[in-house]
Amino acid sequence: MSSDYRYSYNSVYSQSETAIKPVVDRILRFGKLSPQDHALLTSVVFNGNDISEAERRQINRIFDQIQTGQLKLIDW
Template identity: 75%
Template sequence: MSSDYRYSYSSIYSESETTVKPIVDKILRSGKMSRQDHALLTAVVFNHHDIDEKERRQINRIFDHIQTGQLKIVNW
């Protein structure tokens, strides 16, 4: 995982530190999603349990960018 991540696997369990939006924003800014990005986002989502509509829209942004070719899947 690159050093520009503010979040790590060890901080996933601290809900105050980790939210969906900053992770999605970082992925979209970079224009690519790695296996590590996917694992971090998935872990946050599954740990959070109750995803609200705002967080769901953030995740859907990733799918939209993949479908339109704006986001590349790398190191899979």
């Protein structure tokens, strides 16, 4: 895994500590999804966090690409 791809999560459960767009942009740019990425995105969607429709569409785009095999799952 490239060093550019590595980063840390402070909390996957707090919307205030996450930035959806940069995470989605990085996933799409590298074409890779880690378990931490998945945990972050699913926690934002399923924990009742207040996210915009645009953010929800970005997250759904990632999940669609997983289903179609367009994203490589790493470190699973």
